[in-house]
Amino acid sequence: MNGAEAIVQILLNEDVDLIFGYPGGAIMPVYDALYDQQEHIQHVLARHEQGAIHAAQGYAKASGKPGVCLATSGPGATNLITGIADAQIDSAPLVCITGQVGSTLLGSDAFQETDIISISMPVTKWNYQVTDAREIPSALAKAFYIAKSGRPGPVLIDITKDAQFQELDFEYEHCESLRSYTPEISPNPEAIEEAAILINEAQRPFILFGQGVILANAEAEFKTLIEKTGIPAAWTLLGLSALETDHPLNVGMLGMHGNYGPNLLTNECDVLIAIGMRFDDRVTGNLDNYATQAKVIHLDIDPSEINKNVKAHIPILGDVKVTLPLLLDKVKLNNHLEWLQRFHDCARIEQEKVIAAELYPSGDVLSMGEVVRIVNEYTNGDAIIVTDVGQHQMIACRYSKFSQSKSNITSGGLGTMGFGLPAAIGAKLGAPERTVIAIVGDGGLQMTIQELATIYQTKAKVKILLLNNEFLGMVRQWQQLFFDKRYSSTEMINPDFQTIAKGYQIPAKKVTRRADLEKAIIDFLDYDGAYFLEVMVGKENNVFPMVPSGAGIAEIRLE
Amino acid sequence: MMINGKQEFTITAYTENHVGLLHRITVVFTKRKINIESLTTSESERDGIHRFTIAVTETEETVSKVVKQIEKQIEVLKADFYKKNEVVQQELALYKIPTKSLTNGIEVERIVRKHNARFLTIEKKFVVIEKAGFRRETKALFDELIPFGIHEFVRSGRIAVAREEFGIGQDVKQLLETTAY
Ligand SMILES: Cc1ncc(C[n+]2csc(CCOP(=O)(O)OP(=O)(O)O)c2C)c(N)n1
Numbered sequence: 001m002n003g004a005e006a007i008v009q010i011l012l013n014e015d016v017d018l019i020f021g022y023p024g025g026a027i028m029p030v031y032d033a034l035y036d037q038q039e040h041i042q043h044v045l046a047r048h049e050q051g052a053i054h055a056a057q058g059y060a061k062a063s064g065k066p067g068v069c070l071a072t073s074g075p076g077a078t079n080l081i082t083g084i085a086d087a088q089i090d091s092a093p094l095v096c097i098t099g100q101v102g103s104t105l106l107g108s109d110a111f112q113e114t115d116i117i118s119i120s121m122p123v124t125k126w127n128y129q130v131t132d133a134r135e136i137p138s139a140l141a142k143a144f145y146i147a148k149s150g151r152p153g154p155v156l157i158d159i160t161k162d163a164q165f166q167e168l169d170f171e172y173e174h175c176e177s178l179r180s181y182t183p184e185i186s187p188n189p190e191a192i193e194e195a196a197i198l199i200n201e202a203q204r205p206f207i208l209f210g211q212g213v214i215l216a217n218a219e220a221e222f223k224t225l226i227e228k229t230g231i232p233a234a235w236t237l238l239g240l241s242a243l244e245t246d247h248p249l250n251v252g253m254l255g256m257h258g259n260y261g262p263n264l265l266t267n268e269c270d271v272l273i274a275i276g277m278r279f280d281d282r283v284t285g286n287l288d289n290y291a292t293q294a295k296v297i298h299l300d301i302d303p304s305e306i307n308k309n310v311k312a313h314i315p316i317l318g319d320v321k322v323t324l325p326l327l328l329d330k331v332k333l334n335n336h337l338e339w340l341q342r343f344h345d346c347a348r349i350e351q352e353k354v355i356a357a358e359l360y361p362s363g364d365v366l367s368m369g370e371v372v373r374i375v376n377e378y379t380n381g382d383a384i385i386v387t388d389v390g391q392h393q394m395i396a397c398r399y400s401k402f403s404q405s406k407s408n409i410t411s412g413g414l415g416t417m418g419f420g421l422p423a424a425i426g427a428k429l430g431a432p433e434r435t436v437i438a439i440v441g442d443g444g445l446q447m448t449i450q451e452l453a454t455i456y457q458t459k460a461k462v463k464i465l466l467l468n469n470e471f472l473g474m475v476r477q478w479q480q481l482f483f484d485k486r487y488s489s490t491e492m493i494n495p496d497f498q499t500i501a502k503g504y505q506i507p508a509k510k511v512t513r514r515a516d517l518e519k520a521i522i523d524f525l526d527y528d529g530a531y532f533l534e535v536m537v538g539k540e541n542n543v544f545p546m547v548p549s550g551a552g553i554a555e556i557r558l559e
Numbered sequence: 560m561m562i563n564g565k566q567e568f569t570i571t572a573y574t575e576n577h578v579g580l581l582h583r584i585t586v587v588f589t590k591r592k593i594n595i596e597s598l599t600t601s602e603s604e605r606d607g608i609h610r611f612t613i614a615v616t617e618t619e620e621t622v623s624k625v626v627k628q629i630e631k632q633i634e635v636l637k638a639d640f641y642k643k644n645e646v647v648q649q650e651l652a653l654y655k656i657p658t659k660s661l662t663n664g665i666e667v668e669r670i671v672r673k674h675n676a677r678f679l680t681i682e683k684k685f686v687v688i689e690k691a692g693f694r695r696e697t698k699a700l701f702d703e704l705i706p707f708g709i710h711e712f713v714r715s716g717r718i719a720v721a722r723e724e725f726g727i728g729q730d731v732k733q734l735l736e737t738t739a740y
Binding site for chain 2: 118
């Protein structure tokens with residue numbers, strides 16, 4: 001067996017049945033080996049390596065399994081970088097395999113040689129270059145183990161072309177531990193004891209939950225904890241869908257475009273319990289006046305997150321799947337009805353000042369919020385919503401309803417425009433039984449619009465919902481609010497998206513009037529296959545509430 | 560000495576011997592625009608385990624965050640940081656000066672003796688003097704040798720061991736004994 005065949009064999013050993021990629025010279029032996037395994041491994045040919053890697057990310061998020069992505073050396077490998085950086089900051093398990101020029105050519109500026117190991121170093125959890133086929137099994141075994149374990153992340157294995165051709169005696173063993181890497185941390189019982197005391201004595205405790213809950217598959221443990229303690233809980237963008245939207249203790253979204261109550265009351269709680277979240281600056285605003293009054297309990301699997309941005313009075317290191325039940329044992333049955341009422345009061349204010357007009361606008365102009373509202377009515381919160389980046393992302397996350405976990409897929413930490421469409425393809429392939437809706441803006445869509453061809457080729461039944469405001473909306477909003485309405489390079493003269501969709505043989509519809517909206521959404525969801533629905537929305541609508549950048553969260557603006 | 564809350568720290572990391580790890584570790588600093596004053600890698604007391612010694616002047620908070628990021632790298636076994644008084648440290652300096660400065664009297668020999676330095680080699684055209692010590696000590700010798708003409712000067716990075724019976728080396732030992740590769 002040669003190195004390339006070994007790679008394919010390892011994919012089978014790791015239960016990989018679907019991969020994403022794009023071929024080229026330095027990875028051709030692997031593609032050749034894949035040819036013999038088409039029945040067992042489906043290869044999704046994207047139309048750009050960035051599309052392939054975002055699809056792998058979407059697949060990983062929807063399925064909980066690592067996404068695997070193949071690319072050739074040089075430009076193939078560098079085209080992966082945005083997605084790798086996105087996966088690193090959003091903790092998505094990915095195994096990227098890149099071809100590399102022959103080992104004797106390394107360092108000679110050979111055709112399509114780039115030092116992808118150095119380039120990817122700051123944005124990978126781990127990476128490694130293989131120059132000898134005999135290293136392939138151990139390197140890939142480590143790659144899968146590292147990508148999946150602890151706080152997940154992307155790894156990259158760069159394999160020289162000669163190593164792909166080289167013969168080896170194949171033997172494969174899964175990697176289950178590494179002496180220099182401790183992904184599982186045993187919980188500290190004292191910290192749990194102290195945290196429980198703090199929680200039991202708290203008058204106004206508040207829970208912030210992030211993606212850690214989802215990555216740990218600890219949604220049930222989490223819910224039991226909040227229900228036992230009666231503590232209101234708010235989510236980060238990536239924590240969304242870990243707790244169903246309609247849960248009485250779900251008080252909404254944190255951060256820059258989050259809900260009014262969760263932001264305002266972060267600065268009034270007495271105990272702040274952060275679960276699997278990392279106090280991103282989009283969540284905290286100015287740290288100097290962030291929750292300074294509160295005692296902070298921080299549960300996280302990654303020791304480097306503790307005290308990184310917000311000082312934890314009680315850090316609880318470990319997998320929340322393990323630590324939450326320990327905490328649950330020690331906390332009292334309780335409720336905080338008056339405190340919860342404060343959130344409801346804020347929600348009422350926000351409803352009157354922001355939400356009502358967004359979901360039920362009075363004028364003729366369609367709003368993004370009303371589109372999302374009608375989608376909710378017909379999906380009952382069962383769809384996977386994948387978004388791109390911008391105003392539509394914030395509206396989709398604020399207003400979509402979710403009844404099950406792993407249902408919101410978005411580029412949080414990196415805010416990568418172009419993420420939505422390919423990630424939705426991956427999500428659909430990773431969760432084929434679920435409805436997958438890509439909600440995208442006209443700007444971001446055009447960054448990876450070529451992936452419509454991937455939909456056409458794979459027949460992935462992705463629903464594409466374009467909220468078209470003919471602007472780079474989010475940037476325009478900032479220009480309006482903070483740069484005197486000087487709309488510098490944010491207005492877009494767009495192509496006819498209907499024609500484009502048709503070119504890719506995807507049924508398409510455009511809605512400009514409210515009267516046609518509901519019917520169009522019903523058709524969109526009912527159609528058995530990919531569908532492209534474009535809704536023309538208010539060109540200069542804004543997303544509120546908003547915490548201006550640099551301000552404290554309590555300075556949240558409702559208009 | 561503290562300037563803007565910054566002080567001298569020595570960071571020690573025990574690692575696997577892996578190509579590219581040096582880059583991975585320096586990325587932790589460059590990402591935060593922290594200047595590495597010196598970085599030394601060498602073998603450690605454990606077979607196959609490498610040791611990084613990194614000198615920085617930073618706030619304690621920054622250093623503690625940086626150390627966590629270093630320890631987070633897959634091939635790093637353990638990392639820790641020490642204040643100046645918590646380590647026994649040393650640097651080595653070499654000075655190359657013309658041999659003729661020796662023939663013009665005993666001044667150079669007197670200086671070398673005074674500084675507890677030594678002649679490493681005396682060649683026909685040049686001599687090399689070696690001095691181990693703190694930064695200010697090697698600098699003091701440098702200043703005194705200036706009048707004789709210094710052809711070349713080099714100082715090694717800081718090396719340091721913890722001022723306690725066992726440093727994190729003990730944790731590393733335990734780790735290696737309890738976990739398979
Ligand atoms: C790759 C990339 N480039 C630039 C940005 C900056 N940016 C953030 S939101 C945004 C506008 C997005 O416009 P559009 O896709 O039309 O969505 P909208 O905000 O109008 O909903 C831009 C340019 C980004 N996030 N990602």
